[in-house]
Amino acid sequence: xxxxxxxxxxxxxxxxxxxxxxxxxxxxxxxxxxxxxxxxxxxxxxxxxxxxxxxxxxxxxxxxxxxxxxxxxxxxxxxxxxxxxxxxxxxxxxxxxxxxxxxxxxxxxxxxxxxxxxxxxxxxxxxxxxxxxxxxxxxxxxxxxxxxxxxxxxxxxxxxxxxxxxxxxxxxxxxxxxxxxxxxxxxxxxxxxxxxxxxxxxxxxxxxxxxxxxxxxxxxxxxxxxxxxxxxxxxxxxxxxxxxxxxxxxxxxxxxxx
Ligand SMILES: [Fe+2]
Ligand SMILES: [Fe+2]
Numbered sequence: 001x002x003x004x005x006x007x008x009x010x011x012x013x014x015x016x017x018x019x020x021x022x023x024x025x026x027x028x029x030x031x032x033x034x035x036x037x038x039x040x041x042x043x044x045x046x047x048x049x050x051x052x053x054x055x056x057x058x059x060x061x062x063x064x065x066x067x068x069x070x071x072x073x074x075x076x077x078x079x080x081x082x083x084x085x086x087x088x089x090x091x092x093x094x095x096x097x098x099x100x101x102x103x104x105x106x107x108x109x110x111x112x113x114x115x116x117x118x119x120x121x122x123x124x125x126x127x128x129x130x131x132x133x134x135x136x137x138x139x140x141x142x143x144x145x146x147x148x149x150x151x152x153x154x155x156x157x158x159x160x161x162x163x164x165x166x167x168x169x170x171x172x173x174x175x176x177x178x179x180x181x182x183x184x185x186x187x188x189x190x191x192x193x194x195x196x197x198x199x200x201x202x203x204x205x206x207x208x209x210x211x212x213x214x215x216x217x218x219x220x221x222x223x224x225x226x227x228x229x230x231x232x233x234x235x236x237x238x239x240x241x242x243x244x245x246x247x248x249x250x251x252x253x254x255x256x257x258x
Contacts, residue, residue: 001109001242003145004031006235006253007173008067009038010199010206011045011226015055017198017257021233022060025253029237033104033111034060037147037173037195038085039067045207045226047072053085062104065115067149067174068122088117088149090131092124097135103142109242112139114167116159118150118174128159136166143168143245145238150174153193164189168240168247171195176205178234178254188246196234196254203227233257 004025009018018036026034036059041052046069056064063084070079070087079087079099089100104111114135116128128148136144144167150156151174160170165187172179178196185191199206204213211222235253240246 001033001111001143001240002029002031003111003169003238003240004029004034004235005145005147005171005195005238006034006036006198006233007178007195008040008176008197008199009036009056010040010176010197012043013200013226013228013231014198014206015041015043015052017231017233018056018059021198021255021257025233025235026060031237032106032109033062033113035063035065035113035145035147036061037067037149038064039069039149040197040206042073043226045224047074048085049073050078053082063102063113065113065147065149065173066100067117086113086115088115088125089135090116090126090128092126097131101135101139103139110142112142112144114144114146116146116148118148118152118155120150120152120155122151129162132159132163140166143240143242146170148172153179156193160185160189160191165246168245169238169250171236171238178232178252182236182250182252184247184250188244190238190240190247190250192236192250192252195236196232198231198233200227200229200231201256202229231257
C-alpha cells in the first residue's frame with residue numbers, strides 16, 4: 001500500500017503550488033492514499049476553513065491532517081462533521097478521538113490516519129503517548145499512519161520509537177523544514193522527523209521575511225503575510241507491506257516549484 005504525504009501547505013501560494021504539483025505527483029507515484037497537512041492552508045497562512053478543505057480535496061487529497069493552527073478559523077464541530085479533515089486527537093478540547101482519527105476504506109485494505117500534536121513548545125495538550133495507547137486499542141488491527149505535529153525532534157523520535165512495530169508510519173510536521181533522517185525503524189515503522197512544507201522559498205517558513213525579522217529582532221507582534229513565488233513542495237512516499245503492516249520504504253519528495 002502506497003501513501004503519499006504532503007507537509008504543511010502554507011496559504012494561497014501553497015494552495016497554488018499544490019494544485020499544480022499534486023496531480024503530477026499522484027500520476028508519478030500512484031498512491032493508494034494521499035494525505036495533506038492543511039493547518040496553514042487558509043490564505044492567511046494559519047488555520048483552515050471549509051473552503052480550504054474543499055480546495056485540498058479538489059487537488060487530490062483523501063485525508064487532511066492538522067496541527068497547532070487547526071482551531072484558528074473553525075471549531076471542533078467542523079472536525080466532528082468532516083470525517084476526513086482531522087485536528088490533533090490529543091487537543092485538550094477534543095473529547096472524541098474521531099476528530100483526530102479516520103479510516104480510509106479501500107475495500108480490501110484499510111488505513112487508519114491519526115493527527116497528533118506534541119507538547120514541547122506548543123500549547124498544553126494531552127500526552128500523545130497515552131493518546132496513541134487509547135487509539136491503538138481501537139485501531140491497532142490495521143495499518144496506522146501518524147502525522148505527529150511537533151516542535152522538538154527529541155519528542156518526535158521518542159514517540160516514533162514508542163510506536164515502532166505498532167504503527168506503519170510516524171511522519172513529523174510543523175517545523176516546515178524537511179529533515180534528512182527518513183528511515184525505517186527496527187520494528188518496521190517508517191519515520192521522518194519532518195516532511196517539510198509547501199511554501200515560498202524566499203520567506204521564513206512561508207511568511208513574509210521582513211515581518212519575521214521585525215518580530216524576532218524587536219520581540220513584538222507583527223502582521224504576517226504569506227510570501228508568493230517559487231518554493232518547495234515537500235513530502236514523503238511510503239510503501240507498506242499489506243500483510244505485515246511494516247514499511248517497505250520511505251522516500252522524500254523535495255521539488256522546487258513555481
Ligand atoms: Fe504547526
Ligand atoms: Fe505549519
